[in-house]
Amino acid sequence: MQYRVEGIVIRSMDYGEGNKIITLLTNTHGKIGIVVRGAKKLKSRHGSLAQLFTYGEYLFFRNSGLGTLTHGEIIESHHVLREQLDKTAYSSYAVELVDRALQEEDLGSFMFEQLKACLTAISEGKDLLITIQLFEMKILAAAGYAPDLSACISCSNENGPMALSVRGGGILCGRCRYKDTSAIELSEGALKLLRLFWQLDMRRLGNIQVKDETKQQLKHIMRSLMDTHLGLQLKSRSFLDQMDRYSL
């Protein structure tokens, strides 16, 4: 059967003599694996369609299992994401997250739009840390693990300082804080930002000013959420951590 999809390359690996197998996140068919024949040859028309982060229209033939690319058109090559090390690192993390953290049933056109917006934000030079933390929240939500930030999960109190119970899946107020000794205290700024991440569509991310201290707190919080609920070992994240250490 012949298919026509819009997709973003979230994985690309060598396959046999001169070929590649790419994984696309599509707007209509979830994740799809496609063989791109001759992708590594210099004169290949299909070479750029097989590069990581490319957003394009793909025509492929498939009976079962892997598809075979017959034709494609690039919509946005995202070459900036492959040329600047920090942007490459963050984009690699975003696509690896989609590839590894989400199951077919978690994927839909909404997730496709979120990834598309995430890569656009990175390429446009929006704050990398904020962009990726917001994206992590979208991944957590799609996987069914977004924390409940509306009110205390124990007594529904909405006022006063809150702490995040990662295992409990939400916030605890001052009175209920003792129920999870590992709950993380949230500054006012951190709670505000977490709530923003929770509600904001990636497509509406503007330039927001966030104090460094709050960003670092959020990094710790998002890390705890991701590790507790998804528990993935990602190569791209180890690289991000290494990069962070050197820039300090």
Ligand SMILES: [Zn+2]
């Ligand atoms: Zn409470």
